[in-house]
Amino acid sequence: MQEKAYAKVIEKLIDRYILITEDNKKIDALLKGNIKKKREFLVGDIVEIEKAYDKFLITDIKERTNSFIRPPVANIDNLVIVVSLKNPVPDYMLLDKELILCNAKNITPIICINKLDLVKDDNKQIEYVKKTYNTEAEIMFTSAYNGNGINKLFDKLKGKVSAFSGNSGVGKSSITKKLLDLVKKEENIEIGNIGKKSNRGKHTTKAVKLYEITNSTYILDTPGFSSFELYDINYKNLKNYYKIFKNLNCEYEDCMHINEKEDVCAVKKAVTLGKIDKLRYERYVYLYNKLKEMDDKKYK
Ligand SMILES: Nc1nc2c(ncn2[C@@H]2O[C@H](COP(=O)(O)OP(=O)(O)OP(=O)(O)O)[C@@H](O)[C@H]2O)c(=O)[nH]1
Ligand SMILES: [Mg+2]
Ligand SMILES: [Zn+2]
Structure with a gap:
């Protein structure tokens, strides 16, 4: 049986990967032949490696906590x-x-x-x-x-x-x-x-x-x-990514905090009262409209 271990990808070169092993050694590794086409490995990935003669081969990958296409990285804390x-x-x-x-x-x-x-x-x-x-x-x-x-x-x-x-x-x-x-x-x-x-x-x-x-x-x-764009966020969900909005617990769930009246929208009220920065709120409205526009185009 071959020895198996885990390592973290720290750099991706044209022909190989640079990894750091669990015991903190920097090594070079290649993809094992049979998995070459199946998947792309990213910087930040935890991979399974095995030693074959004098070489290290990447044989598998651990589940990611998150990943990105641009930049191509995974498992960012x-x-x-x-x-x-x-x-x-x-x-x-x-x-x-x-x-x-x-x-x-x-x-x-x-x-x-x-x-x-x-x-x-x-x-x-x-x-x-x-x-x-x-x-x-x-x-x-x-x-x-x-x-x-x-x-x-x-x-x-x-x-x-x-x-x-x-x-x-x-x-x-x-x-x-x-x-x-x-x-x-x-x-x-x-x-x-x-x-x-x-x-x-x-x-x-x-x-x-x-x-x-x-x-x-x-x-x-x-x-x-x-320089990333928020391309994969749906405009209806945008509000969920503002902690300050969530903390306010706006009364009705579907509120987008934009066209609703101030007496029902806790966010708009907070803007008026100066508890939420007005400019930040305006940036939210701008992003919402931009994402909505993109979404409208998709279904035309
Ligand atoms: N005075 C001052 N200058 C700084 C400070 N930090 C960085 N700089 C200077 O700002 C310039 C840009 O710094 P970089 O570290 O290259 O900036 P960067 O964010 O890595 O930029 P990119 O790689 O182009 O995205 C350099 O001239 C630095 O010397 C700082 O705290 N004070
Ligand atoms: Mg830089
Ligand atoms: Zn609201």
């Missing part, structure tokens, strides 16, 4: 949604979409406000994020420039697989690098230069790769989550 306060300024529509994604895919969101070194303590955006999103996710503060907050973030990520998202130039790779510095690991991580003119990055990071910070703590630095 946390999504660290990086928001930069300056260069570039925050993109709240993107932040909303990423929170929706987390709720739809059962991922724990962590909002990470980065580039703290560039702003004053009484920065208006910091106040806005705290006030608007404290019901949705834990909010952390970092500067990849001077290292502030990196230890605390590291503590949050221990033992989990965490992905980073946020538009180009917010500092995902820089934070990843700082986290690796903490444990004195060197990896070739590309840091982008933000164009002077536009102050926007240009997605320096292209490959999909899991970085091991410590045993069982992994981070994924990929820009893919940043």
Whole structure:
């Protein structure tokens, strides 16, 4: 009988996979011939391996907790949604979409406000994020420039697989690098230069790769989550991915919190009272209409 064991896929190359075994060894593996055509393996997958002579072969896959097509990854525990306060300024529509994604895919969101070194303590955006999103996710503060907050973030990520998202130039790779510095690991991580003119990055990071910070703590630095669209969410379900709406327990179940009257809709009432940020609510209405439009087209 052959020896069987499990390993995690951390990188996918053209002709092979890089895995980390349960006893923390980095190995190369190929797909076993007979399963080659049956399925695609993703970075983040837990796979079964066997040793055949001097080679490792992937023979099977464990059930996934979640998976994505773009970027092609599986089994993500946390999504660290990086928001930069300056260069570039925050993109709240993107932040909303990423929170929706987390709720739809059962991922724990962590909002990470980065580039703290560039702003004053009484920065208006910091106040806005705290006030608007404290019901949705834990909010952390970092500067990849001077290292502030990196230890605390590291503590949050221990033992989990965490992905980073946020538009180009917010500092995902820089934070990843700082986290690796903490444990004195060197990896070739590309840091982008933000164009002077536009102050926007240009997605320096292209490959999909899991970085091991410590045993069982992994981070994924990929820009893919940043530009995703909510294509596979039905507009009628969109409201379910807003924690703040759910907490309010709107009286009737089918309420979309849009055209209903304020006296029956707890969400609309909360917007009027300022308990829900008006701009965030307007972004919800915008996304709802956009998804509905897409859905209407499908059946024409
Ligand atoms: N002042 C300051 N600059 C930062 C900070 N974090 C990142 N930067 C700079 O912002 C620029 C972009 O950083 P990256 O880490 O490449 O950004 P990214 O999110 O990985 O971008 P993409 O890979 O293009 O998606 C670089 O010039 C970094 O040096 C920070 O906390 N403070
Ligand atoms: Mg990057
Ligand atoms: Zn309602």
